[in-house]
Amino acid sequence: DAGVTQSPTHLIKTRGQQVTLRCSPISGHKSVSWYQQVLGQGPQFIFQYYEKEERGRGNFPDRFSARQFPNYSSELNVNALLLGDSALYLCASSLWWNEFFGPGTRLTVL
Amino acid sequence: DQQVKQNSPSLSVQEGRISILNCDYTNSMFDYFLWYKKYPAEGPTFLISISSIKDKNEDGRFTVFLNKSAKHLSLHIVPSQPGDSAVYFCAASPPSGSRLTFGEGTQLTVNP
Numbered sequence: 617d618a619g620v621t622q623s624p625t626h627l628i629k630t631r632g633q634q635v636t637l638r639c640s641p642i643s644g645h646k647s648v649s650w651y652q653q654v655l656g657q658g659p660q661f662i663f664q665y666y667e668k669e670e671r672g673r674g675n676f677p678d679r680f681s682a683r684q685f686p687n688y689s690s691e692l693n694v695n696a697l698l699l700g701d702s703a704l705y706l707c708a709s710s711l712w713w714n715e716f717f718g719p720g721t722r723l724t725v726l
Numbered sequence: 727d728q729q730v731k732q733n734s735p736s737l738s739v740q741e742g743r744i745s746i747l748n749c750d751y752t753n754s755m756f757d758y759f760l761w762y763k764k765y766p767a768e769g770p771t772f773l774i775s776i777s778s779i780k781d782k783n784e785d786g787r788f789t790v791f792l793n794k795s796a797k798h799l800s801l802h803i804v805p806s807q808p809g810d811s812a813v814y815f816c817a818a819s820p821p822s823g824s825r826l827t828f829g830e831g832t833q834l835t836v837n838p
Contacts, residue, residue: 656828658815658817659815659826661826671822672823674825706769711777713758714775715826717762
């Protein structure tokens with residue numbers, strides 16, 4: 617069975633640009649969550665979507681947005697990138713409480 | 727405020743011995759707890775979980791203990807193996823599910 621997949625693997629952007637990250641959940645999982653992991657810290661919750669509706673939002677600015685599609689895949693968008701947005705962005709899917717993570721997208725903002 | 731804390735950034739253990747990783751939480755609304763293992767350049771891998779209605783859950787070499795009154799959980803790995811060397815994160819979830827709050831992680835090194 618395929619796990620959670622994310623694309624791209626790595627991305628380099630400059631300040632002020634916009635970025636879109638993509639995620640495909642495990643087959644049968646209807647919930648997708650996004651997390652940001654800065655070096656040396658644990659992942660921080662950004663969004664959760666379930667059946668295309670936002671179920672939760674973490675303490676992130678409005679520059680961060682997301683959506684979920686009818687096939688349960690998801691996109692995370694970040695506008696007006698700042699240097700501090702450089703991080704590993706993790707997508708996770710779940711049936712219940714256990715979140716299963718993808719390999720992440722490493723975003724570098726220069 | 728850090729609602730989930732792992733106070734030990736690193737732990738070194740000999741192969742075959744027990745590894746004990748600790749985690750404390752402050753939010754009494756958390757009722758489901760998980761441990762993840764993370765290798766560099768990979769996403770966290772789910773290891774084991776425990777509901778607040780239990781105080782112990784075991785899966786092979788891994789056992790998680792929950793002390794609700796102390797708001798403390800621990801992960802025991804017995805026996806430890808060199809392949810267990812990774813960063814271990816504890817995480818907590820509210821009753822609504824998902825939306826995990828993670829600790830800072832503990833780097834476990836198991837020496838041959």
